[in-house]
Amino acid sequence: MTGEEKRALKYGMAFISPWIVGFASFLLLPMVLSLYYSFCDYSVLNPPAFLGGQNYQELVHDEVFWVSLYNTFYFALFALPLGTLTALFLALLLNSNIRFLGFFRTVFFLPSLVPLVALAILWQDILHTEYGIVNELLGVIGLGPFDWLGDPALAKPGLVLTTMWIVGNPVVIYLAGLQDVPRALYEAARIDGATKMQETAYITLPMISPVIYFNLIMGCIGVLQIFALPYVMTGGGPARSTLFYSMYLFDQAFAYLNMGYACAMAWILFGMIAVLTYSAHLLTNRFVVYGGS
Amino acid sequence: MIPPLGESPAVTLSKRFLLYLTLGLLSILFMLPFVWMIKTSLMTAQQATTAPPEWIPHPFRFDNYVVATKAIPFWLYTRNTLYVAIMNVIGMTLASAFIAWGFAHYRFPGRDKFFAITLATMMVPFPVLMVSQYAIFRDLGWIGTYKPLWVPAFFGHAYNIFLLRQFLLGVPRDLTDVARIDGCGELRIFLQIIIPLIRPALLVVALFSFMYHWNDFMAPLIYLTDEKQFTLALGLQSFQSRLGETAITHLMAATTLMVAPVIALFFLTQKTFIEGISLTGLKG
Numbered sequence: 158m159t160g161e162e163k164r165a166l167k168y169g170m171a172f173i174s175p176w177i178v179g180f181a182s183f184l185l186l187p188m189v190l191s192l193y194y195s196f197c198d199y200s201v202l203n204p205p206a207f208l209g210g211q212n213y214q215e216l217v218h219d220e221v222f223w224v225s226l227y228n229t230f231y232f233a234l235f236a237l238p239l240g241t242l243t244a245l246f247l248a249l250l251l252n253s254n255i256r257f258l259g260f261f262r263t264v265f266f267l268p269s270l271v272p273l274v275a276l277a278i279l280w281q282d283i284l285h286t287e288y289g290i291v292n293e294l295l296g297v298i299g300l301g302p303f304d305w306l307g308d309p310a311l312a313k314p315g316l317v318l319t320t321m322w323i324v325g326n327p328v329v330i331y332l333a334g335l336q337d338v339p340r341a342l343y344e345a346a347r348i349d350g351a352t353k354m355q356e357t358a359y360i361t362l363p364m365i366s367p368v369i370y371f372n373l374i375m376g377c378i379g380v381l382q383i384f385a386l387p388y389v390m391t392g393g394g395p396a397r398s399t400l401f402y403s404m405y406l407f408d409q410a411f412a413y414l415n416m417g418y419a420c421a422m423a424w425i426l427f428g429m430i431a432v433l434t435y436s437a438h439l440l441t442n443r444f445v446v447y448g449g450s
Numbered sequence: 451m452i453p454p455l456g457e458s459p460a461v462t463l464s465k466r467f468l469l470y471l472t473l474g475l476l477s478i479l480f481m482l483p484f485v486w487m488i489k490t491s492l493m494t495a496q497q498a499t500t501a502p503p504e505w506i507p508h509p510f511r512f513d514n515y516v517v518a519t520k521a522i523p524f525w526l527y528t529r530n531t532l533y534v535a536i537m538n539v540i541g542m543t544l545a546s547a548f549i550a551w552g553f554a555h556y557r558f559p560g561r562d563k564f565f566a567i568t569l570a571t572m573m574v575p576f577p578v579l580m581v582s583q584y585a586i587f588r589d590l591g592w593i594g595t596y597k598p599l600w601v602p603a604f605f606g607h608a609y610n611i612f613l614l615r616q617f618l619l620g621v622p623r624d625l626t627d628v629a630r631i632d633g634c635g636e637l638r639i640f641l642q643i644i645i646p647l648i649r650p651a652l653l654v655v656a657l658f659s660f661m662y663h664w665n666d667f668m669a670p671l672i673y674l675t676d677e678k679q680f681t682l683a684l685g686l687q688s689f690q691s692r693l694g695e696t697a698i699t700h701l702m703a704a705t706t707l708m709v710a711p712v713i714a715l716f717f718l719t720q721k722t723f724i725e726g727i728s729l730t731g732l733k734g
Contacts, residue, residue: 165556168636172552173564175545179605183583184571190582201585247476253469262724264477267484270712272665274683275705278690279487282698287501290486296502322483329724330731372731382575385667389687406577411672416581423577430575 195420205417212421222422224397225405228313232401233380236317241373244324248331249357262332269325277389280319281306291318306391309398316387316399327372334368335361366445374437378430402426487709491515491702498699511699518703526678527685534599534670534681535663541603542659543652546610551640553611554618555626565615572608576668584672594675599666603659610655613730617651618644654726657719664712682708 158166195212197205216222247265251258271279283290284305292302305315342360351359362369384403387393393400402422410419485505490498491514492507519525553565587598621644629639645652667683674680680688686704693701716723 162558166558169552169556169558169561171636172556172640173549173561174552175605176549176552176568176611177564179545179602180567180571182586183602183605184574184579187579187582187586188574190585191578194582194585201581201588250469250473250476255469255473261473261477263720264480266724267713267716268480270661270716271709272667272683272712274665274667274687275708278686278701278705279483282490282702283483283486288499288503290482290503293503322480326727326731329727333728333731368731378573378575382577385683389667389690403577407580407668410581410584416585419577420581423575423581426575427578430573434573 191420191423194417195424197417199417199420200414201416202414208417212418213425215418216421216425221397221400221405225400225402228398228400229381229383229402232313232316232383233377235314236320237373237376237380239317240320240324240376241327241369243321244327244331245369247324247328248335249361251328251332252335262329265328266325269323271323273385274389276319276323277386280322281390284315284319307395309396312391312395312398316390319386319390327376330368330372331365334365338364370437370441370445374434377433381426381430487702487706490699491706493699495697495699498702514699514703515707518700518707521700522685522689522704524682524685524704524707527680527682530596530679531664531681531683534596535660537596537600538603538659538663539656541600542607542610543656545604545606546655547614547645547648547652548640549606550611550614550618551644554615554621568608568611580672587673593673594679596679598673599663599669609730610659614648614651614655617648621647650722653719653722654729657715657722658726658730660715661712
């Protein structure tokens, strides 16, 4: 090793050493422990007692576990595509060479700044059956009133509706992506006589598909862990209709002190996320267009 | 711009009218919840809960804000939140920049593997770490203190390390070589040359960590036990669960007070904010 290489190793390792220490103590160690706890009866108050696969077996027969899993996927299945479509729609509107772009962008972005707890409290009131604004607006077109957060059939849609208000982040991201699409592509398409719809379908969307893909993956990971919003808005009710996976996991860990059981749930969640992202990765080659390919 | 083919100016005009109409209506729809929050915070409880909803407070009850700040206690919680957020801002910006410089500048064996692991850690869902981190912090005697909420920030975060490394890769090596020839030490190079160079990127990291901790609910919920230590998010939630619908106006006043600083911060740093979001969302 030359003196130059030694110097690079010494200083390089010195600079990344905080990360290595942090990684070992706040990530690797907790991961190993959590995997171990998932095979134990552990209440944090007593030392863990090894059980083997019992936690996992119990989970299979735990009705509430399946309810929370169903709720989470139901929510993800609606919130994610609807949120993406809304964000894309808004970004496309903003990308139509409009005046006051900054103003409109700010208007659509501001709601996503609202802290989740504040958002939850505000929307509880907005969705109120008698004097909420959503029912008031729906009343104009002759619908409702709906008991959004009180009816087990409507509570999840109510939460999905709430999340439609906070699509500002992806709007800004999609807009930035849209503005990076080379103008020459559109000019060529116009000469060929393409309509606005064809331009969107064959140029715009394929060109920003990597951005959409990335945001869908991150959104999926986020939505599977949804916690604060339902915790504050509904507390999991009515009739467990908004009891999501992370909430049940949290309850098992910190309300019932079944920490081993909670760890088993966490690893199942990790497994689901890993499978999802890996399958998405396999699909990428087919649907996502990267520059130059 | 090439004019659209086969469309008369009149058609284009009516299309643009439709575009602005849609944008205008959507803007109103997106701003309504804010109007709702503020008008409710200024009403009597009775007026706020009448159907159909009323829009103009009568009378304007500004004292709702006074009542709310005392009931929560708002200023104590603001101080607690600021403490946690500022410790995170300091720790996260410094540590992430420090680590990112190690990954960006020095070519040493194993570096790329370490970096790949760093990125991979972003995939680990928080619930996997939640329970055992709690156990570790409990063994350290940190439960019921703010330490679990800010100490980890001083070890950086994968996302911020990644973001800052992208910036640091653009720093020309000549700059550091010259400094070295002049006898400048490695730490001084980092502190006096590199840090000032990436100030805009550091601002993005600082801004987003501040926002994250102003808003964070789950970690304070897990680690804070004493009501006097609560952060705003936690305080607001416990206020809400303690009181029924009758206090909706006070609750809205408190909510407005929690939202307002974030909106103000956004308007002060709008450019950094928007750039930061586009940046973090595009370069996955």
